Amino acid sequence: MARTSGWQAALIALSIRRRGVVLALAVLLAALAVNVARTASTDVFPEFAAKMVKVQTEATGLSPEQVELLVTNPLEAASSGLLGVKQVASKSLPGISILKLYFEADTQLQEDRWRVAQHLASVHLPAGIGPPRLIPLTSSTGTVLMAGLSSHRKSLMDLQSIAQWDIRPQLMAVPGVANVLVFSQQVRALQVRVDPQALQRFHLDLQQVQAATQHATGLLGAGFMPTPQQRVLLVSHGAADTPQALAATVLRATPDGAITLGDVAQVGYASLPAIGGASISGQPAVILKIQESYGANTLAVTRGVQAVLQRHRAALAAQGIALHAKLFRPADFITIAMRNVRDSLVLGALLVVLVIALTLLDWRAALISSLAIPLSLLAAVTVLVWMGVTLNVMTLGGLAIAIGVVVDDAVIDVENILRRLRANAAAAQPQPSLRVVLGACLEVRGAVVYATAAVLLVIVPILLLPGLSGRLFAPLAQAYALSVLASLAVALTVTPALSALLLAGRDHRLHTPAPVRIAQRGYGALLHRLLPHWLPAALITLLLVGGAALLARGMGGSFLPPLQEGQYIVHMRLAPGASIQASLDEGARVTQALERLPQVRLVAQHTGRATLSPDASGTQSSSLDVNLKPGADSAQALAAIERVLGGFAGASFRVNSFLTERMDNTVTSGAGAPLVVHVLGNHLHTLDAVAARVASVLSRLPTATGVQLQAPPGVPQLDISLDAQALRRWGLQPLPVLQTIQTAFAGSITGTVFHGAVPVPVRVVLDRSARSNPQALGDLLIRTPTLGFVPLSQLARISAASGPSDIRHLGGQREQTVLASTTSANLTGFVQRARAAIARQVQLPPGVTLQFEGEAAQRSATLQRLGVDVLGVLAGLILLLSIALGRRPHAREGHAATPLQAASTTTRQVLLVLLSVPTAWAGGVFAAWLGGGVLSLGAVIALLALMGISLRNAILIFAHAAQLQREQGLDWNTDTLQRAVADRLAAIVMTSLVTALGVLPLSLGLHAPGREIEGPMAVALLGGLLTSLLYNLFVLPSLALRFGVAHPRNQAPE
Template structure:
C-alpha cells in the first residue's frame, strides 16, 4: 500500500502539490476561526445546589436543609462524589459525576430529585436552586464601579438594574455576580416601646405591612362590541405613603405604620462588601458559559461596557473595566507559544540548510512543518478542541519532529540521486525517487506509530490531569501522523519536481564530509574502549534510575498569570466593617509593592451567594503591570512578605488558574488538603487544631488554616416550655416574632420601572446592636398581655460554628496549606509521617489527605500502568519492524540513557518533577526509539538489500550513512524545543517548558548513545543475516517498487 501511495504521488505530482496548497490555505482559514482559551475544559461534570434558609444557624441548616437534600440526591445515576457546606442561612451541596455522564443529563437528574424534597423543607426556606453552568475557569472578567459623589446604594442600584441586565444579554455570559454596595429596601423599622404604648404586637405590624402594597390582576369587562382590560393600581411608591398604612383602630382613631415604626429607604443587612484600591465600591464578577470562548466573551463584554460608559459618566460613576481580565494571560501565553513556534521553525530551517547546503532539499523538508501543523489544527477544530496553551504546546513540542520524516526521506533521495548520477548507465529518476523513499519508509512508518503508541498513556490519564493533558497529546499525535502523510505524498512529489531536473553536486557538503571523517575517528576510538564505556553507561543509567524517586514533584508548576489572589481570614465573629478596615491597611501595603497595578478587596459573599464564606474572610485581587515571569516570582515573594506583617490573620497567596485547578481536584483553593472525618464536631475541631500545629512546623508550610474554625459568637434563645404555657404562647409564635425582629421578613415588593425593591419589617437598628436588648423584646399574647422575651426564654451568649462540612454525607473538618520553597509531594510525605506519629485519633475518626500531591500520585500511577500496557504494543511493533529479538533489545538499550539526560537536566535546572515533566519523559522515549529504529533498520537494509556481510565494515558504513539523518533529526527536534526550554518561566510556557527541558536533556544523551555506542553494541551483540526468499516474494517486492521512465 505504501508503495502504491508513493508511486501515485510521483506520477500525479501536480495533483498532490495542488491539494497540499489547498490544505495549507484551508488550515490558515481554520486557524483564524478556532476558539482561543488558556486551558481546555478541565472540570468534571458537576452540579451545585444552593438553598437559602434565612435566620437558621449552621447547625439548623445542616439538620433541616442540607441532610434532606443530600438524602434526596444520593443515588443519582452516575453520581461520583457529593460534598456540602452548611452555613448560617445557607446550604450548598456540590455533586460530581463520572466522566462519561452527559453534563446536561446530570443536571436534569438533580432537578428531578430536588423537586421531591423542596416541599418538605422548613417554612421560610427558599426553593433549592441549581447554579448556572459555567466554564472550568468560570470567571471571564471582574469589573467595578466607584464614585465620589454617589452613595453606595446608588452604585448598587446601577450595578443591579443597569449593568447586570445588559451584561447577562452578552453571548457567552452565564451569570453576573454583584459584590458590595448597599441593597435598597423599603424598611419598616419597628420601635418596641411604641408597640407597648399602642398595645400592639409584632404580628399586627407584619399583617398590616403585608397588606400595604401589591399588584393584582383584575380581569376584564366585555360587552357585545369590545373587551376592556382592567388595570388596577394600589401599590405605594414612597416611604411616606407606606407610613400612612393603617395597622388598626383604637377608639375610632387609626394607628399607622408610621406611628409604631420608622419607615424609610435603607440598606439591607450586608453579607459582603467590596473596595477598589481602598475606595468603597461595587464589583461585578462575570462568569462565562460552559464551552464558551474566553477571548470572544471578553471582547463582547468590553464592547457592551463601552456602550455603557456614557451612561455611567453622566451619573459621575467611574468604571474599572479590568480589575481582573483572564484574557490577558491567554493573550500572553498564546503569544509566547506562537513566538516559540516561529522561532523554533526558523532554527529548524536554518539547520536544514546548514547541513544540506541545498535550498531545494531544505525547502522540501521545511514544507512538512506548516502543512503538518495546519493539518492538526484542522482536525482539532472539527473535534471541537480549542486552541489553548495545551494544544499549542503539543504542536510546539512536535515542531522539530514533524520534519524528521521528511528529512530522512529527502536525505536518502538526495543521496541516491547523487549516486545514480555518477553511474555509467543511470536509472530513471522516478524509479530512484521511488526506491529511495521506500527504502526508509517501512522503518519510518513503524517509528511514527511507535511514537503515537508511546503517547497512549497520556490519553488514558484520569481526572483533571487527563482533561488537561489529553488535548496536548491529541495535538502532538495529529501533527506527527500528518507529518507521516506529508512524507509519503508531498515529499516524493516535490523531490521529483525539484531534484531530478538539474544536475546535482556529486560531492557531499564540506560540513558533512568533515563531520563524517571526525565521526569515523571517534567511532573507532569508542570501539577500542567499548568495554569501559559500556560499563560507565551502565553505571550512569543505574544512577539515573535510583535518583528518580528523590526528584521532588508537583502537579503543575507555578503559573505566571500577572494576577494574584490573596486570601485573608480574621478571627471568627469579626464584623464586616472590621474586615474592611483591616482590608484598607492590607490594600495600602500591597499597593506599595513595585509592579502592582491595582488591588481590589471582596469581604464576605455576594447577596445572591456564589462563594459561601463569612464576613471575616476577604479575598484581594492583586493585578500586576506587564512584567516577565521572573519578576512575577519576585512580586509573589514581596506579597507574602507584606502579608506576614499582619499578625493574627490567616493568609495565603495563589494565582487564579492554580486555585481553580486545586479547587477542581479537592474542592479547596490550596494544594495540600487534610480532611478529618468523624461525627463529633468538637473532636474534629480539636484534631484539626493539632494537625494545624504540626503542619506549621513542617518546612515549607505557608497559609495553614482550618476551613471551618469554631468560635463564632452566638446568642442562644432557648424557650422555657413552662413559661410559654403560663403566659399562653405557642413556641412558633415566639420564634416568628424573634425572626421578624432580628432577621427581618420581606412582606411585599415595590415596583419602580424595571426595578424591584423588597418591603421588610424588622426592629430599628438601635435595637439590634446589644445582646442585652434582646431580652426586652415585647411579646403580646392573645389576652393582650405584653411579656418581655426574657420571661419566656433563657438568653445567653455562646460560641458556635459558622460552617459545617460534609463529604459523602459524613461530617468532616478540613485543614489546608500552601507550600513554598519545596516540592508539594515531599511536603505531604513529611506531613503524613508527622501526623501519623503525633496525632492520636479516637474510634470513628480518621484522616484522609487530598489535593495536588494525591492527584499527582494518581496520575503517576496511571502513567505507569498504562505505559506498561503501551510497552507491550511497542515491543510487538518493534519486533515486526526489526525482525529479530537482538535488534529489538539493541533499540530498547537506548531508553535508559535517554532517562539519564532527562534526570540530569531536572537536577541541574533545579526543577521539580511536574506532570508535564513526566509526559516529557514519555515523549523522549518515543523520539529515542524512533532514532534507534532508523539505525538498526538501516543495518538490516545493508545486509538484506545490498548484500553486505555483517561486520565492522557494515557497522561503520551504516553508522556513517545514518549520521546526517540522525544528527539532523536530533538537532531540529532540539532546536524546535529550545525556545520553550529557554523561556520556560514565561506565561504560557510553564507546563510545556519543563517538558522541553526533559526532552532536550534526554535527546542529547540518547543521540550520543545512538551514534557512538549503539554501533558498537550492534557490532558485538547484533546478528544481521541476509533473509532467504524461497517464494520469490523479494523479487516481486522489487518489481513493485519500479517505475519505468521519468514519469
Template sequence: MLAALVRASLAHPRIVAALALLVTLAGAFALARARFDVFPDFAPPFVLVQIEAPGLSAPQVEAQVTRPVESLLAGTENVATIRSSSAQGLAAIRVIFHRGSDPHRQRQAVIERLAEAGGLLPEGVQAPQLSPLSSSMEYLLHFGYTSDTLDPLALRDLVQWSVKPQILAVPGVAHVQLFGGQARERRVEVDPLRLAATGLGLDAVLEAIAAATAPAGAGYVETAVQRLVIQVEPTASDADALAAAVVDVADGVPRRLGDVASVVDGAQPLFGDATIAGKPGILVETSSQFGANTLEATRALEARLDALAPALAAQGVTYHPALLRPASFVEHAIEKMRRSLVIGAALVVALLLVMLRDWRGALISFSAIPLALLAAVWLLSAWGFSLNTMTLGGLVVALGVVVDDAVIDVENILRRRREAAAGADVDALFAAASLEVRRPVFYATAAVAVAFVPILSMSGLQGAFFGPLSIAFLLAVGLSLIVALAVTPALCMLFMRDHAPAPEARFLGRCKALQRGIVARAAARPVLPAVLLIATGVAGVALLPLFGARLLPDFRETYLIAHSSLRPGVAIAETARVGREVSERLLAIDGVRSVAQQIGRAENGQDTDTPNESEFEIRIEPTAKRPLEAIEADIRAVFERYPNQQAEVYSVLAERIGETLTGESAPFSVGVFGSDLDENDRVAAAIAEVLGDLPDAAGVRLVVPPREPQLRVQLDAEALALHGLRAGEVLRTIQAAFHGTVAAEMTLPDRSLPVVVRIAGGDGGPDALRRLPLRGRDGATITLGELASIDLVSARSVLDHEDGLRRQVVVARPEGGDHVGFAARAREAIAAQVALPAGVYLRYGGSAEAQRAAARELIVHSGFAAVVVVLLLALAFGRARHVALTLAALPSTLIGGVAALWLSGGTLNLGAMVGFVALFGMAARNTILLISHYDHLVHAEGAPWTLETALRGATERLTPVLLTALLTALALLPVALQSREAGHEIEGPMAIVLLGGLVSSTLVSLLLIPPLAVRWLRMAPAR
C-alpha cells in the same frame, strides 16, 4: 498499503499538492477562529445548589436544610462526591459527577431530584437555586466601581440595575455577583408599642403589605371589534402609598400601616462588602459559560463596559477595569508561543538551507511542518477542543517527530540522487527512495504514539490536563506521517525531478569522517561502548527519582489571590478596616498595580464565606528589576504583619486547580472526618501542630473556622404558656427585629424591591434582644428577656460536609519544589504522632497527592505500553537481537534530559514527565530507523554484515539524525529559554528535557549503537 499510497502520490503530484494547500488554508482558517482558553476544562461536571434560609444559624441550616437535600441528591446517577457548606442563612451544596458525564444531563437529573425538596424544607426557606453552568476556570473578568458622590445605596442601584443587565447580555457570561455597596429594600419599621396599642399582631402587618402590593390578573372585556385587557395596578406602588395601606378597621375608622410603622428605603442585611484600592466600592465578578471562548467573551465584555464608562463617569462613578482577568494569561501565552514559533521557524529554515544546500529541498521539508500542525489544529477545533496551554504543549512536543518526518524523506531522496549514475530513471529513484524509509518510519511513529498512550489514559485532574496534550500530540504525529507518505514525495516529484542536487556540505563530510573513526575504534573494544551505555542508562534511571516532584509548576501569572481570615465573629466593618490598611500597604509595593478586597459573601452568593473572611485580588506587573518572586515575597510580608490574620497567597490557576481537587486552594490538605465536631477539631489541631513542625511547611491552618461568639435564645415553655404565646410567634418576631421578614416584592418600572418588615430597635446590640417587646394574649406587653434565657455562647459559624460526613480540613503549603516528598513526610509524621479516636478517619488531598497518584498510574500504564512497544519492535525486525539492542539503548537517552533538568533547576512536574516520555519515543525512533537501515543494506542491497557495512549505515544515517536533532533543538530553544515566562510553564520543562535528551539520544544513536550492532546483531544477505 504504504507503498500504494506513496506510488499514488508520485503518480498524481499536482492533485496532492492542491489538496495539501487546501488543508493548510483550512487549518489557518481554523486557527484564526479557534476557541482560546487558559486550560482545557479540567473540572469534572458539577452542579452548585444554593438554598437561602433566612435567620437560621449554621447548625440549624445543617440539620434542617443541608442534610435532607444531601440525602435527596445522593442517589443521583453518576455522582462522585457531594461537598456542602452550611453557614448562617445559606446552604451551598456542590454535587460533583464522574468525569465524562454529560453536564447538561446531570444538571437535569439534579433539577428532577430537587423537585421533591419542597416538602422537606422548613417554612421560610427559599426554593433551591442552581448556579449557571460555567467553565472550569469560572472566573471571566472582575472589575469594580467607586464613587465620591453617590452613597452606597445609590451606587449599588446604579450597578445592579443599569450595569448588570448589560453584562448578562454579553455572550459567554454565565453569572454575575456583586460585592459591596448596599442593596436597597423598602423597609417597614414597625413600632412595637404602637402596634401593641392597636391590639394587632405582626401577622396583620404582613397580610396588609401582601394585599397592597400583590398584582392580580383581571382578564379582559371584549366588544364586537376589539379585546381590551384589564390591567389592575397594585394599590401601593411607592412608599407613601404603602404607608397608606389599610391594616384593620376599628369602629369604622381604618388603621393604616403608617399608624404603626414608618416606610423608608434602607439597606438589606450585609453578608459581605468590598473595597477597591482601599476605598468602599462595588466589586463585580463574572464567570464564563461552559465552552465559551475566554478571549472573545472577555473582549466583548470589556467593550460593553468601556461603552458604559462615560455615562457612569458623568454621575461621579469611577470604573476600575481588569481587577482580575484570566484572559491576560491566555494572551501572554499566545504571544510568547507565537514569538517562539516565529523565531524557531526562522532558525529551522536557516539550518535546512545550510545542511541540505538545496533551497527546494529546504522549502519542501519546512512546508511539511506547518502543514501537519495546521491540519492538527483544524481537527482539534472540529472536535471541540480549545487551543490552550495543554494542546499547544502537545503540538510543541510533537515538533521532534514532525521535523524528522519532514526531513527524512527529502534527505534520502537527495542522497540517492547524488549516488545515482547519470541517466538513471528519476521516477523510479524517487519511488525507491521514498519507499525505502516508509516501513521503518511507520513502526517508529507507532512506537512514539504508543509511548504517549499512558499519558492519554491518565484519570482524574491529571487526565483532564494531559489528555488534550496527548490527543494534540498524537494527531500531529499521525498527520505528519500521512504528510511524509503522501505529500512530501509529491512535492519532491514536482520541484526536484529536473533539479540536480548540490554536493553534500563539507562539514557533514568531516562529521562523518569523525564518526567513522570513533565507531571503528569503539568496535575494536566493544566492552567500552557497552559499559558506557549501561552506566548512562543506570545513572539516568537512578537520578530521576532524586528530583523534587510536583503536579504542576508555579504559574507566573500577573494576578494573585490572597485568602485571609480574622478571628471568627469579627464584624464586617472591622474586616473592611483591616482590609483598607492591607490594601494601602500592598499598593505601596513596587510592582503592585491594583488591589480589590472581597469580604464575606454576596447576596445569593456561591460561597459561604463569613464576615471575618476576605479575598484580596492583586494585579502585579513584574519587571527585570522586580521579578515576580520578589513582589510575591513582599505581598506575603504585608500579611505577616497582622498576627491575628491568617493569609495565604496563590496564583489564580493554582487556586482553581486546588479547589477542583479537594475544594481547598492549598497544595496539601488533610481531611478529618467524623460525626463529633469537637473531636474533629482536636484531631485537626494535632495534625496542624505536626505539620507546623516540618521544616518545609508553610501556611498551616484549619479551614473550617472554629467557634465564634453567638447569642443563644432558650425559650421558657412555662413562660410562653403563662402569656398565651407560641414559640413560632416569638421566633418570627425575633427574625423581624434582627433580620427582617420579607413580606412582598414591589415591582417598579425597571426593577423590583423587596418589602421587608422590621421591628424598630433591633439594631441596639445584645441588650436590645432582651428588651424586645412582645404582646401577650391578654394584651400585656412583655419583653423577650421575660420569656427566654439569653446567653453569650461559643458556637459554629460554618459546618462542612463531604459525602454526608462532617469534616474539618488542615491545609499546608510546601516550601520548595518537592511537593510529593513533602506529602510523604507529612503522612509519616502524622501516622507516627497523631492517634485517631474511634469514628475519626483521615483523607489526604491536594496537588501533591494527585502527583503521587499520577506517578503510580503512569508507571503501571507505561508497563503495558512497554509490552506493546516490544511487540511493535518484534513486528518491525522479526529478530530478538534487534529488539534487545533497541530496548537496551533507551535508558541511556535519559541522562541528557536529567542533566538538562538539573542544570535548569527544575522539578519533576508532569510537564517534565511528558518530556521524558516524548524523549523515549524519539530515541526509540532513531534506533529503529538506524537498525532498519542496516537491514535494508544487508537484505535489500546485498551488503555483507561487516564493520564496513555498519560504518556505512551509520554515516548514511548521520545527516538525517543530526539534522533532525538540530532542527528540533532550534525549534524548541526559544521555548526552553523562556521556560520561566508566563505561558511557558508547561512547555518549558518539556522543551528543556527534550533539548538535553536530544544530545544524549543523538550520541547514543550515532556513536554507541553502531559498534554494539557489529558485535551483537546477526544478519546475512538474502539469497
C-alpha cells in the same frame, strides 16, 4: 526496489504520477486549515474543571446545624444514588446550603444536570425553605472579568442599584456570560423599623405590622371588562411605593383616629443586612464579577463585556461615578501566554528550516522538507478544532514538540532520495529518475512507519491520564499525535510528489553537501576507533543511567509550576463571627500596606458573598485581588506580599494565583490549596480538636505557610430554648413566637415596590436600638392571646454559646478541613514531611480518619497511573520492535541463520533498541536537575515523549543495517555497521537537532507567561535528546557489533 507493504507503494506511486493533483489538493487543504485556525477558540488552558453540578438552597434564618439537618441531609440522601455520581460534598452555612455532585468523566454534563434537577424536584423540604436551585454552569476559569464602581457623590446603595439593574442585564446578554455577581455592602430597601414601645402602647404586634405592610404594597391584576366590541384591560394603581405613602398605611381605626405605620415605626430607605461588601484601593465600592459559561471563548467574551462597560463609561462619569474596568482580566494573561508560546513555535520552526537548508545545501530539498511543518501542523489544528478542542498553550506545546518528528519524516525521505539520485547519476546505466525517487521513498518507508508507530504508542499513557492531569495534558498529546500522523500522510503523498517535481530530472552529479561529508568523515574515523571498545561504552551508559536514577529519587517534585499571571489572590480570614464592616476595615489596612509595594498596581477586595451568589462565604472571609504592575517579577512580588501579610496578626492569610487556585479547587473538592487534609468523622467537636492539632503540626514545618482551618469553630451565638410550660401558661404556641423573633432580628420581606423597572424590597424589622445587644433579645415583647405582652426572657432560656461557622460533608461524612501551602518548590517533599509529622504527632480518636488531597496527591496518582500504563507500552514496544527487526534474514559468509539464531538476534536487537530509552531518560533527569532541581509533571511527560524519539533513531540504524545485508549481501561486521550508521548519520542527527531546535525557544523563557509548563518539558527534552543521540551514535554501534547478532558457536563478530 525495497520491499514494503502494497498500499504504501501504491499510494506513493500514485502521488508521483498525479503529482499536480496531489499538490493542488495540498494547497486547498492548507488554505482551509488556515481559515479554521484563524477562527478557532483560544484559551490559556484546556477546560480542566471536573464534571460537577452545584445546588444552592436558601434557608433564611437557620443556623448551620439546622441547615444541615433540614436541608443538606435530605438533599444528599436524594442525590447520592444518582447514576454517574462519584463523590458528594456539601456545605451548610447560616441560611444557605451548598451541595456539590461530582460525576464520572465519561458522563454528559447537561444530562447530569437534568438528572439532578429531576431528583431534587421530588425532595420535600420544610416550609419556609426555598427550592433547590442549580447554579449556572461556568468554565474552568470561572471569572472572565472583574469591574468596579466607586464615587464620592453617589451612595453605595445607588451604585449597587446601577450595577444590579442597569449594567448587569446588559452583561448577562453578552454571549458566553453565565452570571454576573454584584458585591456591595449596601442594597436599597424600603424599611419599616418598628418601635417595640409604640407597639406595646397601641396594643399591636409585629404580625399586624407585617400584614399591614404586605397589604399596602401588594399589587394585583384587576382583570378586564368585556364589551360587545372589545375587551378593556383594567390596570390598578394605588400601592404604597414611597416611604410617605407606606407610613400612612392604617393599622387600626379607633374612635380617636387611625393608627398608622408611621405611629409605630420609622419608614424610609435603608440598606438590607450586609451579606457582602467591596472596596477598591481601600475605598468603599461595588464590584461586578462576570463569570464565563462552560466552553465559551474567553477572549470573545471579554471583548463583549468590555464593549458593554465602555458604553456605560460616559454616562457613569457624568454622574460622578468612576468605572474600574480592569480589576481582574484573565484575557491579558491568555493573550501574553498564547503570544509567547506561538512565538516560540514559529521561532522553533524557523530554526529548523534554517538548519535543514544549511545541512542539505539544496534549496529544493530544503523546501520539500520544510513544507512538512506547516502542512502537518495545520492539518493537526484543523482536526483539533473539529474535535472541539480549544487552541491553548498545551495544544501549541504539543505542536512545538512534534516539529522534530514532523520534519523528520520528510528529511529522511528527501535525504535518501538525494543520496539515491546521486548514486544513480554516477552509475554506468542510470535508471529513470522517477523510478529512483519511488525506490528511495520505499526504501526507508518501512522503518519510518514502525518508528512512527513507536512514537505514537509511547504517548498513549498521556491520553489515558485521569483527573486534572488528563484534562491538562491530553490535548498536548492529541496535538502531538495528530501532527505525527499528518506528517506521515505528507511523507506518503506530498513529499514524493514534490520530489518528483523538483528533484527528478536534475543533474545530480554533485557531491554530498560539505557539512554532511565533513560530519560523516569525522564521525566515521571516531566510530572506527570506538567500535571495538564496547565494555567502556556499556559502563559509561550504566553509570549515566544509575546516576540519574539516584538523582531522581532525591529531586523535588511538583504537579505544576507557579503561573506568571500578573495577579495574586489573598484570602483573608478574621475571627469567626467578624462582621462585614470589620472585614472591610481590616482589608483597607492590608490594601494600604500592599499598595505601597513597588510591584503592586492596585488592590480590590470583596468580602462575604454577592447578591444572588452561587458561592457562600462567611462575613469573616475576604478575597483581595492584588494586581501587579506590568513587568513586575512575580516571585519577588509574592515574597514581598507574604512579608507584608506577616505583619497583620489579627487575621490569617493564604496567597495563590488565580488559575493555580482554580486547578487546586479541581483536585481538592473545592478547597483550593496545594495541601488539603480532610479530617472525617461524625462529631463536630472531635473533628475540630483533631483539625486544630493537625494545623498546629503543619504550622511548625519550616516552609509551611497559609495554614488554616477551612471552617473555624467558635462563631458567637445566642441559644434560645423555648420553655414549653411557660408557653402553655401564657397560651402561646412555639411557631408564632419564633416568627416574631425572626421578624424582629432578621427582618421579614413583605413585598416589593418598583422605582421604574428597579425592584425595591419592603422589609419589616425592629428598630436597631431595640436589637443591638443581648439584653434586647430578652426584652423582646411577645403579644399574648389576652392582648397582653410578655418579654421573651419569661418564655425561653437565653444563653451565650459558640457554634460552627459552617458544617461540611465529604462522601457522606462530616469533615473539618486543614489548608496549607509551602514556600518550597519541592511540594512533594513538603507533603511527605507533613504526612510523616502528622502520623507521629497526631493521635486519631476512634471513628476519625484523615484524607490527603492536593497537587502532590494528584501528582502521585498520575505517576502511579503512568507507571502501570508504561508497562503496557513497553510490552507493545517489544512486540512492535520484534516485528520491525525480525522481518529479514541474517547471513554471514553465505551461512543462513537458523530459526533459533534469528529469534535470538531479534531479541538482542530489541533489547539494544530499548536501552536507548533509559539513556534518554537519564539526560532528561540531569537537565531537569540543572534547570531547578524539581521534576515537574511536565518534565515527566517529556520523558515519555523521549521514548519515541530515541527508539525512532535506533530503529533506523538496525533497519538500514538489515537492508544492507539483504540487498548487498554484507556480513554483520565493523564495515557494515559503520556504513549503516554513516548512511543514516544525517537523518539521525537532524532528527535530534530539529527536535531540539523546535523546543529550544520554549526552554529559554522558563518563567515567561505561557511557558511555565512547556519550559520544564523543553529542558528535559533537550537533555534527553543529547544523551539519546550520543547513545545511538557511539554506544549502540559498539554494543550492536558485540551483541547484535547470534553467531554460531565457532564464529565471533569481527
